[in-house]
Amino acid sequence: MNVVFTFLDWFWVVMFLLLMIGSGILFYRLGKRSESDFFLAGRGLPWWLPASSVYATHTATDTPMWITGVSYKHGMAGIWYTFFSAWAAISAFVSTRIFRRSLAYTQAEWNVVRFTGIGAEMLRGWMAGWQVFMNMFILGWVGIAMGKVCEFLFGWEPWIGLITFSAVCAIYVLAAGYWGVVMADFQQGIIAFLIIMIVSIWGIVEAGGPSGIVEKLQNLDIQREARIETLAAMDANQLSSVSKQELAFFGADTTMTYQQIATLEATDFSMPRTEASRTNPFAFTGWATGDLPLAWCLTMIFIAILGGFGMGTTIDWYAEAQRIQSAKTVRDATYSIWWGTLVGLVRNSIWAVAILAFYVLNPWVFDVGEYEMGWFRLGFDYLPAGMLGFFFAAILAIHLSTISSHLNLGALYATRDLFHHYAKPDASEKELVWVGRISTLILLVGSFFFGLMMEDITSWLIFAIWIMAAGIWLPNILQVIWWRFNSWGYLSAWMANLAFSWLIVWILPHYGVLPELADYQQFWLLMIFGAFVYIPVTFLTKPEDMDHLVKYYVQARPVGFWGPVRKEAIRRGLINDPNAAATT
């Protein structure tokens, strides 16, 4: 599609960009005061500011693409893919509070609050380096998604959208640091949420409202039977002009040749579910079969709910940790994570209905690259002229809020952990703010490299990172809830997981030792294999120093299995009444 903007459209876009950059410059004086201001806004924010930042940061330009992808493919049941963020509903009352009380700037720093000695320091250095890379990679991945949206809309080369908007964003992140990020996120979050509602409801109305959507789906079921009759009547020659994706959609076994498919009767086409069932959020395809098995969904819910007891159980945690620490009290931190995530989940469910509307308006698109742009097409196909610029400004808001957060977050790890703690412990506040700015620039340039050079392996890297998260998922929980888990256990879990993930995903299937497994099955295997390494390592090495553990316990008040440490804290008179300590 080629979108043509009128003067009014460009007026909206330019005004919006000025508002964005202006808000950054406005907070320049606050951001440059100290390291704590440049990265945590002085830990003084009321809950609704970090909450809007949680929401805005985790809505990027690729978010409507992948949510549209799963909703178009699976119907309403597709929104289970977004349920992983429910970890925050638990975390808000558990690990969020523990982390805020620890006063660590970053998850890397938290390692030296919870653990002690050289093991803890190595963990901190490892995690800080890892997060500098991760944020650079996320910036490249999100940036190239914006490049593709601009290519789709205006026909620009992908690098134009990537470089232009990341660079514009860097202006206010460089000027005001986290103050600029969180203030811009607040207005970007509101603009993005409003326009998502407007476009989604507009699309639903275009499709005839909810009853119109249901009626159109029932009609599609009738049309589908007719299409299957046609396909079954075709000979191999005619079939070869039909794409494999279409044949798979109508339930033909696509491992067969065209000659074999030509012999099928209409009754041999096994449809996984009816079109009308797209309105059913529980339309699973069986216990462990089909493309939306119940076993996968249960794994997802298990990961989400138990993950809320840990720190770092999802990639999102590292960004949330900065928001948690910027809230002015423990209660504000709880509210910010809970509300920010709730808004995101509500938004997803409205999106899913809008995608159903898109589906009945444009049914049977078989190419994922085409249908995942569905939500953008709803806006640009149906909104009146003059509103298009407003819609594009909202897309920019969605984009800039994600870019700004990760620029500042990567710089935080580079400045606070690598530079301040290891390279130059006696650095002045002014120096630290400048190191923050320089590392922001390095991240920006690095993201261009990852966006442009790594584009063809992005999906591969996302998978590699996901699988790396699987093996340390349980240790990430154990470090919070189990006093005996020590830095060597945690470090060995990271190292073992690097080896096992390569083995289980690529090497063993290649040699036929393991079958090709679904991703949720790999998750369970990696979890079990890792435990065979870090549990023995933990028991073969000493527990952390008791003085250090007592100090951590009294300050952070962790939940779970902390009996011996708690007893020692009571013995030392640091906690007076055992019952009062249990009801914090």
Next chain:
Amino acid sequence: AYGVSLLGMFLAAWRYKKNQKAKE
């Protein structure tokens, strides 16, 4: 990815050793 992470880990170990020596 691994290079930056390992660099961070070695930097941490170096600083820890240096601090230990300064204490002695």
